[in-house]
Structure formats: C-alpha cells, structure tokens
Amino acid sequence: MDGRLFSFIAASISALFWLSLPALAILPIILTLAILLWRLPGRNSTLLTIKSVSCCFVLGIFWMASVGHWQQTWQLPARDFTQGVWVKGQVKSLIDDENSARFNLKISRIEDRKLIKDVLIRLSWKQPTWPLKQGQLVQLWVKLKPPHGLANQGGFHYQQWLFSQSIVATGYVKANQNNSLVKSDYSVRQRLLDGIVALKLDTTPWIAALSLGHRGLLAPDDWSLVQRTGIAHLIAISGLHLALVGSLCYLLIASVLLFCYRVLIKGQNANFYFISVGITLIATLGYAYLAGFGLPALRAWLMLALTGLLVFSCTHWGFRRILLVGVSAFIVLFPLSLFGQSFWLSFGAVSIIGFVFWRWPVRHQGFSIKTWFASMCRLQLALSLLMLPLVAWQFSFVSVAAPVINLLAVPIVTLVIVPMCLLGVIMMLLSIPYWQDVFTLVDVGLQFLLDKLSLMGSWSGAAFSIQAIPGIVWICFTIAALIFLLPRGLISRLLALILCVPLLTYGLNPVKRDWQINVMDVGQGLSVVVLKDNKALVYDVGAAYPSGFNMADSVLLPFLRSNGLREISALVVSHFDNDHSGSLPALRKTMVVKSLFTTKDLCRQNWQLTWQGLSVKALWPDDPSLYSDNNSSCVLRVSDGDFSLLLTGDIDASVEAKLIARYGTALQSNVLIAPHHGSNTSSSMVFIDTVKPDFVVFSQGFMNRWGFPKTAVAERYQQTDAQxxxxxxxxxxxxxxxxxxxQVSTFRQNIYPYWYANRSID
Incomplete structure (x- = not known):
C-alpha cells in the first residue's frame, strides 16, 4: 500500500514541473491506460507490485491534469475584463480596516448571469461606503483583471499563489451609488476580530494572529522580526497549535468523564477513550474554524481525524503510512494547495518530526524535565537543519538564531499564550465577563516575549540573506544532512561529505558574468538592473503606493539578494515621477547605495562614468529646469565598446529629435528600453531608425489604463528587425x-515557464 501511495504522490508532484497541461483529449487515454494497468493479470508478487504502482502513478497524472483543466474551465470570459461589471457575492475575508479593504469575494452572479459554480475573486476597495465585514452579501460595481502578478527572479509568485487559492480574477471596487449591502450578517470570526481590535492593545496584531489565524494586522517590521527569528510557524493557527489544543481537550474531557463516573455515579471503571477522542475531533474542528479553515489548520486536522479513525477501528498504522495517506488525501481533497509553499513547509516539518522520534525514541518512563528538554533541543536542531534547504531555496534567507529562539518561544507560546488566547475567545463567545482582562494578560506576556525576540533578532548575525541556489544543490545537502543524522554504519559518511561539495563549491565560487541587463517587471513603471562582476548598477526603482506596497521590497531587494548582492554600487534615477522613483526611500532604508545620481546633480548631458569596465554616458538633459518632468529624464547609454544599452526614461518625440540632432548615428544601440513605456508621444520612426535596436523592451503594467504600448508604436518597431x-x-x-x-531569457518563458504560474496574456 505504501508503494502505491508514494507513486500517486510522486505523480501528483510532477505537475509542478509541467510546462503545459496535457491536452484535454489525452485525458481519456490516460484514464484508459490506468484501467488497463489495473486489469492486467499478474503472475507473481513482483509483477503485481509493478502493475499497481504504475497504475497509481498514471492515476496521479490523470488527477492533476483533470484538476488543471477543471480550474481553467471556471476562468471568467474575456468580456468580463474589458469594462466594469456588477457582481454579487459574499465577503469571505476578515476585514480589519474600515477605511480601506482588500478582500476575497465569492461571487454567484456577474451582471445578469447566474454562475453555475460560485467563484472566488480578490478585490480592493478604498473608502468603502459602509463598514465591510466577513459574511456580508454585497452587490458591487467592479473592474476586473485576469489573475496576474509581477514575474521576477527572487520575488513572490503572486500569480501562482492566486492559482493555489482558486482565485479567478482580481480587481477593485468602483465608486457607484448603487453599490449595496444586500445582507448584513457578520461571521462569528469577524465579531471576534472586532472585539479584539476594539481593545486597542499594543500587541493586537499578534493576538489576532494567534487567536484567529489573521495576520493582516502585522506591520512590515513585524514580518521582518518573524523572518529574522524564524517563528513564522508560531504566529498563526497551525499544526503545532492544533495538536496542543487537541491534547488539552482530550485530557480535560477524559478527566471530566472519569470524575463524573467515579465520583458522581460511583460505578466501576469505564473506558472513555473513544468518547474523548470523538469530542476532541469536534473541538479541534471548531478551533480550525477560528483559523478560517486555513490550509495549515485543515492539514493538521485531517491528520488528527485520520488518527482518530484508526483509534475507532482499532487499526494500527506506522507513522510512514499515516503520513502517506494524509498527503494523498490532502492532494485529492485540496489539489491546488500543492502549488503553495505552506504545503511543503507543513508536511516537511511533520516528516522531520517523525524522523527525529524514529531516530531518537523517548524510552524514559514518566515525565522527566531532562528528557523533555533533550527532546526539544534535538527536535529544534533537526528542524532547523533539515528545513534550512527548503526555506533557503524558497526565500533565499537563513535564520541562524532560530533554533535557540524557538527553544524559548515555543514553550511560552504553546503552553501559555495560545491557551490564554483560546480562553479569551471562548469567554468572548459565551459573553463571560472579564474576557478583556484575559487578553490584557496575554498582551503583557506577548510584549515580554516580543521584547526578548527583538533583542535576540537585533544581533547582526541572527539571520542573513543568501544568493539563489538551484534546487538540486539543496536536495544534495538535505540527503547529506539525513546521512549524518542516521545511525552510524547504515550509509558511509563519506557520501554525505561528497554531497555537500556542490553547496560549498557554489558558495565559494559566486557566478561570474561578463555583464547582464535585467529589465524588471515592476508593473506600470521602470527599473533596470545591470550586473557586472557581481556588482549592480540600477536605473530607476519603480513605484510606491499609499498602502505601503513598493517595488523595492517586492522586486528589487529580492532580486538583488538572490544574486548574492548586499549593496548597489551605482543608482541612477531618471526623473522623479512615482513610477520611476517612488520606491527610492524604501530601497535606501534597507540596502546600501554607494553612489546616487539624479538630474539634480550629475546625471546631465556629457556626464560620464566608468563602471566595472563599462562606459556609462549621460546624453540628456542639458538643463532639466527647461523641460517637463518626463522630458528632463536622464538618458543613459551603457556600452562595453561592442554591445550597448540605451535607457530613455519618459522622453517624448521632441527630445528624441534633439538627441538625433546632437548625436546622430552615435545613438545606435543593441538594446533599447522604449521611451515612456510605449506612449504615442514617443518612439518616432526617425528615432527608431537612428537607434537601430536589436532588442526593444516595453516596461508597462498588465492591462494598464493608458493602453501602453500603443498599437501604432508597436507597429513602428515591428517594421524593423528588432525583437x-x-x-x-x-x-x-x-x-x-x-x-x-x-542571449535573451524571459521569466515567464524561460526562467519559470510552468503552466500554473503563467497564462496567455496581452
């Protein structure tokens, strides 16, 4: 059975590496093949095993391909994205800000069309007409876009996350007097969150995370602390908390039942095992509801329910089979979660915990502080070591202090803070007085813990970012770590040392390159990173928004850190429009910028810089005070003598003419960043013919309101041989x-070309 389960899981995981879905017409053939394999007669046990394992593998392929096509079936038609539409649905997200909201809406109707199946969309709404709350039924006038996200190396794959959450569109609510609240019912979770927020405690964001699994109130500084200290698993309702609640609930129920039977009824001893387990499953399901049935909580509850089922049926399974059945069941019930990071973090942690207790079983009879502390230390060290490859691969970040910090934080959070939060929530639900006092005590305890975490996290060596390293290198390191942890004699330690060589070699010999141009995807804006000999020259930094979202934190910093860079040697800001310079404060706050050049100082006509052997020359402006912001853009030409790049900012055709008059054929460049994102006011035909680019890049937002690049502009470039x-x-x-x-590589077609992270657009 284990082999068949493993085969099904392996086939399902292979969907992560598909470049495209198998054609719909092939699915019946795949299913037929699975049936034939199942019906194939086997003459011996080996053949039977091969047959059943192969059948399960084919079924895994069929299941994930079917899920992919099923998900694509529920995508909205193109006509819903061309203009505003009326939608009707229920608010599914907790709302913590009455002035601005970002929420998921499960819609049942678009315009006058009743949808066959309710679908999920993600909306933002600035200054809602009424206090928006989870559970409300609303009718809204919205502008929608297909699921889409910025696509850059090192950055968060938002489009993949939308897919894993079954979100079929994103957009915003447009002001309209007919936007209406159809039904005003609040969810229980929303009432609990409102009560916690109303207390206005210093640690309210953390209390909301620990009590309700809602992390939307956490500020960027809070997330930085979480990352540096490695406590992400502690700040939301997850397997650790569910296991704790299940244990406490079981002990309480069993004790109460035993007391009632022995003291009140005074009968013979009875076995309340099954009753206690059943009530515990119901209670932990309620606790999972507090987390909004988030996938981490559901995964933990599913494993708990599987264990309960084995108890009821008096069946014994080993840890390996329980894990394989749990993973298989979750893939069948929630297949899209396979494409989210939390799936791998959760089941990776569970696998490591199982390995630790197999490798170092607890044989001490009764409770022992020494045994407990030794087990905790082993568990934390093993988790830190074996989870390091997965965390480093996904986030290019390593927390050195995490093992020590968790030895302090885990007992405090799980044994004190979480039970107190749960007590406060129960008292609030039952309207028992003094629940406010319980949360006040939680606030004091959390403040103490956060102060200590901040102190430990402030150590300069507590955590550090690392360059992006291929997954195969981390797999080798993981196998090596497992070999070192296995009992001596099972596998030679020499093999472990050999498997560590790729990581050591990669770390000691950073990637060298002659030079590289990276036009980053920053939406409607511009940011170009030139890399040479592991140094970076950045031209423009993209936009920043009132919500706090900015291109420095979301694009530039992850990209630079994934390339092993800790500073920017030269930064040029072409002009001070938000879409070109808005992220500058955020960037300078987090990363060292050795030299900054703008049109307010050196970045003017005839200024030159020799950088890493490249010639950087400013061609424009002559006097920025004489022109508009766009036309005063600093125009740069970067060249190695044979190959050149022309960076044009937001200049229009009038400045293009001045450049042609002054430089003529000296403007010729291999790569051109199209002026003003492809606006009709720029990219004149004479300018294109003078530059003669081999490659033209338009930096513009997906379905942007200006329609950049304009069709006429694209057609002018298409008349040349440029790509x-x-x-x-x-x-x-x-x-x-x-x-x-x-050599040109694009993120969506070459670097990360997987079917679930991209779609045909534009």
Missing amino acids: LYRTSKHGQVQISIDDSGA
Missing part, C-alpha cells in the same frame, strides 16, 4: 552578454 518584449507579457527580461553575443 520586442513586454514586461506585462514576458515578466522580467534578462539579456546576458558575453563573447558569443547576447
């Missing part, structure tokens, strides 16, 4: 230059 790229379509555009010439 055209759009960040909205291709994501990050990477051009690597070496002795053999230029």
Whole structure:
C-alpha cells in the first residue's frame, strides 16, 4: 500500500514541473491506460507490485491534469475584463480596516448571469461606503483583471499563489451609488476580530494572529522580526497549535468523564477513550474554524481525524503510512494547495518530526524535565537543519538564531499564550465577563516575549540573506544532512561529505558574468538592473503606493539578494515621477547605495562614468529646469565598446529629435528600453531608425489604463528587425552578454515557464 501511495504522490508532484497541461483529449487515454494497468493479470508478487504502482502513478497524472483543466474551465470570459461589471457575492475575508479593504469575494452572479459554480475573486476597495465585514452579501460595481502578478527572479509568485487559492480574477471596487449591502450578517470570526481590535492593545496584531489565524494586522517590521527569528510557524493557527489544543481537550474531557463516573455515579471503571477522542475531533474542528479553515489548520486536522479513525477501528498504522495517506488525501481533497509553499513547509516539518522520534525514541518512563528538554533541543536542531534547504531555496534567507529562539518561544507560546488566547475567545463567545482582562494578560506576556525576540533578532548575525541556489544543490545537502543524522554504519559518511561539495563549491565560487541587463517587471513603471562582476548598477526603482506596497521590497531587494548582492554600487534615477522613483526611500532604508545620481546633480548631458569596465554616458538633459518632468529624464547609454544599452526614461518625440540632432548615428544601440513605456508621444520612426535596436523592451503594467504600448508604436518597431518584449507579457527580461553575443531569457518563458504560474496574456 505504501508503494502505491508514494507513486500517486510522486505523480501528483510532477505537475509542478509541467510546462503545459496535457491536452484535454489525452485525458481519456490516460484514464484508459490506468484501467488497463489495473486489469492486467499478474503472475507473481513482483509483477503485481509493478502493475499497481504504475497504475497509481498514471492515476496521479490523470488527477492533476483533470484538476488543471477543471480550474481553467471556471476562468471568467474575456468580456468580463474589458469594462466594469456588477457582481454579487459574499465577503469571505476578515476585514480589519474600515477605511480601506482588500478582500476575497465569492461571487454567484456577474451582471445578469447566474454562475453555475460560485467563484472566488480578490478585490480592493478604498473608502468603502459602509463598514465591510466577513459574511456580508454585497452587490458591487467592479473592474476586473485576469489573475496576474509581477514575474521576477527572487520575488513572490503572486500569480501562482492566486492559482493555489482558486482565485479567478482580481480587481477593485468602483465608486457607484448603487453599490449595496444586500445582507448584513457578520461571521462569528469577524465579531471576534472586532472585539479584539476594539481593545486597542499594543500587541493586537499578534493576538489576532494567534487567536484567529489573521495576520493582516502585522506591520512590515513585524514580518521582518518573524523572518529574522524564524517563528513564522508560531504566529498563526497551525499544526503545532492544533495538536496542543487537541491534547488539552482530550485530557480535560477524559478527566471530566472519569470524575463524573467515579465520583458522581460511583460505578466501576469505564473506558472513555473513544468518547474523548470523538469530542476532541469536534473541538479541534471548531478551533480550525477560528483559523478560517486555513490550509495549515485543515492539514493538521485531517491528520488528527485520520488518527482518530484508526483509534475507532482499532487499526494500527506506522507513522510512514499515516503520513502517506494524509498527503494523498490532502492532494485529492485540496489539489491546488500543492502549488503553495505552506504545503511543503507543513508536511516537511511533520516528516522531520517523525524522523527525529524514529531516530531518537523517548524510552524514559514518566515525565522527566531532562528528557523533555533533550527532546526539544534535538527536535529544534533537526528542524532547523533539515528545513534550512527548503526555506533557503524558497526565500533565499537563513535564520541562524532560530533554533535557540524557538527553544524559548515555543514553550511560552504553546503552553501559555495560545491557551490564554483560546480562553479569551471562548469567554468572548459565551459573553463571560472579564474576557478583556484575559487578553490584557496575554498582551503583557506577548510584549515580554516580543521584547526578548527583538533583542535576540537585533544581533547582526541572527539571520542573513543568501544568493539563489538551484534546487538540486539543496536536495544534495538535505540527503547529506539525513546521512549524518542516521545511525552510524547504515550509509558511509563519506557520501554525505561528497554531497555537500556542490553547496560549498557554489558558495565559494559566486557566478561570474561578463555583464547582464535585467529589465524588471515592476508593473506600470521602470527599473533596470545591470550586473557586472557581481556588482549592480540600477536605473530607476519603480513605484510606491499609499498602502505601503513598493517595488523595492517586492522586486528589487529580492532580486538583488538572490544574486548574492548586499549593496548597489551605482543608482541612477531618471526623473522623479512615482513610477520611476517612488520606491527610492524604501530601497535606501534597507540596502546600501554607494553612489546616487539624479538630474539634480550629475546625471546631465556629457556626464560620464566608468563602471566595472563599462562606459556609462549621460546624453540628456542639458538643463532639466527647461523641460517637463518626463522630458528632463536622464538618458543613459551603457556600452562595453561592442554591445550597448540605451535607457530613455519618459522622453517624448521632441527630445528624441534633439538627441538625433546632437548625436546622430552615435545613438545606435543593441538594446533599447522604449521611451515612456510605449506612449504615442514617443518612439518616432526617425528615432527608431537612428537607434537601430536589436532588442526593444516595453516596461508597462498588465492591462494598464493608458493602453501602453500603443498599437501604432508597436507597429513602428515591428517594421524593423528588432525583437520586442513586454514586461506585462514576458515578466522580467534578462539579456546576458558575453563573447558569443547576447542571449535573451524571459521569466515567464524561460526562467519559470510552468503552466500554473503563467497564462496567455496581452
């Protein structure tokens, strides 16, 4: 059975590496093959095993391919994205800000169309007409877009996350007097959150996370602390908390039943095992509801329910089979969660915990502080070591202090803070007085813990970011770590040392490149990173928004850190429009910028810089005070003598004419970043003919309101032999230059081309 389960899981996981879904017409063939394999006669046990394992593998392929096509079936038609539409549905997200909201809406109707199946969309709404709450039934006038996200190396794959959450569109609510609240019922979770927020405690964001699994109130500084200290698993309702609640609930119920039977009834001893387990499953399901039935809580409850089922049926399974059945069941019930990071973090942690207790079983009879402390230390060290490859691969970040910090934080949070939070929630639900006092005590305890965590996290060596390292290197390191932890004699330690060589070699010999141009996908804006000999020159930094979201934190910093860079050696800001310079404060706050150049100082006509052997020359402006912001953009030409890049900012055709008059054929460049994102006011035909680019990149937002690049502009470039790229379509555009010439790679087509993270757009 274990082999068949493993085969099904392996086949399902293979969907992560598909470049495209198998054609719909092939699915019946795949299913037929599975049936034939199942019906194939087997003459011996080996053949039977091969037959059943192969059948389960094919079924895994069929299941994930079917899920992919099923999900695509529920995508909204293109007509729903061309203009505003009326939608009707129920608010599914907790709302913590009455002035601005970002929420999921499960819609049942679009315009006058009743949907066959309710679908989930994600909306933002600035200054809602009424206090928006989870559970409300609303009718709204919205502007929708297909699921889409910024696509850059090192960055968060938002489009993949939307897919894993079954979200079929994103958008915003438009002001309209007919936006209406159809039904005003609040959910229980929303009432609990409102009560916690109303207390206005210093640690309210953390209390909301620990009590309700709602992390929306946590500020960027809070997330930075979480990352540096490695306590992400503690700040939301997850398997650790569910296991704690289940244990406490079982002990309480069993004790109460035993007391009633022995003291009140005074009868013979009775076995209340089954009753206690059943009530515990119901109670922990209620606790999972407090987390909004989030996938981490559901995964933990599913494993708990499976264990309960085995208890009821008096069946014994080993840990390996329980884990395989649990993973298989979750893939069948929630297949899209396979594409989310939390799936791997959760089941990775459970697997490691099982390995630790197999490797170092607890044989001490009764409770022992020494045994408990030794087990905790082993568990934390093993989790930190074996989870390091997965965390480092996904986030390019390592917390050195996490094992020590968790030895302090885990007991306090799980044994004190979480039970107190749960007590406060129960008292609030039952309207028992003094629940406010319980949360006040929680606030005091959390403040003490956060102060200590901040102190430990402030140590300069507590955590550090690392360059992006291929997954196969981390797999080798994981196998090596497992070999070191296995009992001596099972596998030679020499093999473990050999498997560590790729990581050591990769770390000691950073990737060298002649030079590389990266046009980042920053939506409607611009940011270009030139890399040479592990140094970075950045031209523009993209936008920042009132919500706090900015391109420095979401795009530039993850990209630079994934390339092993800790500073920017030269930063040029073309002009001070938000879409080109808005993220500058956030960038300078987090990363060292050795030299900054703008049109207010050196970045003017005739200024030159020799950087890493490249010639950087400013061609414009002559006097920025004489022109508009766009036309005063600092125009740069970067060249190695043979290959060149022309960066044009937001200039229009009038400045293009001045550049042609002054420089003529000296403007010719291999790569051109199209002026003003492809506006009709720029990219004149004479300018294109003078520059003669081989590659043209339009940096513009997906379905932007201005329609950039304009059709006429694209057609002008198409009249040449230039290759055209759009960040909205291709994501990050990477051009690597070496002795053999230029090689172009795009994020969506070459770097991360998987079917679930991209879709045909533009």
